[in-house]
Amino acid sequence: TILTRSISTCLARKSQISSARLSTATLAHPNAPLDIHPEVQEALATNKPVVALETTLVTHGFPYPTNYSLASDLEKIVRSTGSVPATIGIIGGRVKIGLERSELEWLADRANNPSVVKVSRRDIAPTIGAQMDGGTTCSATLIFAALAGIKVFATGGLGGVHRGGQDSMDISADLFELTRCPVGLVSSGIKSILDIGRTLEYLETLGVPVVTYGKTRDFPSFFTRLSGFQVGKFLLTSLREAYLIIQVPWNVDSPSTAAKLLHTQWQLDMDNGILIAAPIPEEHEKIGSSIQQAVDQAVRESEENGMSKRGKEVTPWLLSRIVKLTRGESLNSNVALLKNTALIGGQIAVEYQKILS
Ligand code: PSU
Ligand code: MN
Secondary structure, three states: OHHHHHHHHHHHHHHHHHHHOOOHHHOOOOOOOEEEOHHHHHHHHOOOOEEEEOOHHHHHHOOOOHHHHHHHHHHHHHHHOOOEEEEEEEEOOEEEEOOOHHHHHHHHOOOOOOOOEEEOHHHHHHHHHOOOOEEEOHHHHHHHHHHHOOOEEEOOOEOOEEOOHHHHOOEOHHHHHOOOOOOEEEEOOEOOOEOHHHHHHHHHHHOOOEEEEOOOOEOOEOOEOOOOOEOOOOOOOOHHHHHHOOOOOOEEOOHHHHHHHHHHHHHOOOOOOEEEEOOOOHHHHHHHHHHHHHHHHHHHHHHHOOHHHOHHHHHHHHHHHHHHHOOOHHHHHHHHHHHHHHHHHHHHHHHHHHHHO
């Protein structure tokens, strides 16, 4: 009991420290170029569930004005679960954790600022130094969520190992960032343009837990629910049952199980994130396979025309090419899977907060 008491004192102290970090005034560097929206600040200070949302999908993923309405809808969905949304981006060289409508509109309408930066970890300080605007990728969003003490982040597709990545070494910074940010990231897996098998191998090497969410044991394939890759060995919801079913991957089937997993990870001081992969809702499954053909075509084209060697431009180019090839159909699916992860993210954040209180 002495041991457990000292662990709980330690944890209590840790949570005090992290809640003390919540307002900008008490950040380790109080003059850092970072603003936490008052609503988010209040939520964090009073232990309300908060869900981080990224803005690369606004600045480089979707066209205007769909991107603006989508981002607002995602915030609404998070709210409907009882969580507070914190959409993260960079405006005029300041990091914003939680955006005003006008700020979101500013980032969304690229006519305002055609030079808006796609910001991953390496781009943060230069973007701020140049006082520019930026949409944060998963990697940058993870960093700022962790800094603010936000434990759940919902997005569509995580970056990963690109096809041919074993030669080009094009591996998204998103993967490594999950090793240093204690955040549960809910996504529909990784983007369809990537190499799923190698991405899972890489995440395994990095020690990032990967779990599927819901009924399927298959790692989702973004536009479709199945990829043929299973991610682990047994079922988390019932260990006993798990031993009876051989070859079933790690899987959680409820917000509370997912929250418990996050809690356990951090209770043991493993300060890395967890990838929670929620497949696209079933009604979008059918169209998914035809979209996947367009994906494969776009990837082939990018190899032929040299786009695949253009660093961070590759992903936005492929995504817009897929929109053209599918006459916009891929956007509908992308919206659907994003709304789904926002909902699940909100629910998990609520359950996580329940465990803490
Ligand atoms: N998924 C989308 N649209 C996007 C992205 C993902 O449907 O724009 C963004 C995410 O922000 C992700 C980034 O972090 O693409 C990965 O880019 P790269 O592959 O260059 O690391
Ligand atoms: Mn890349």
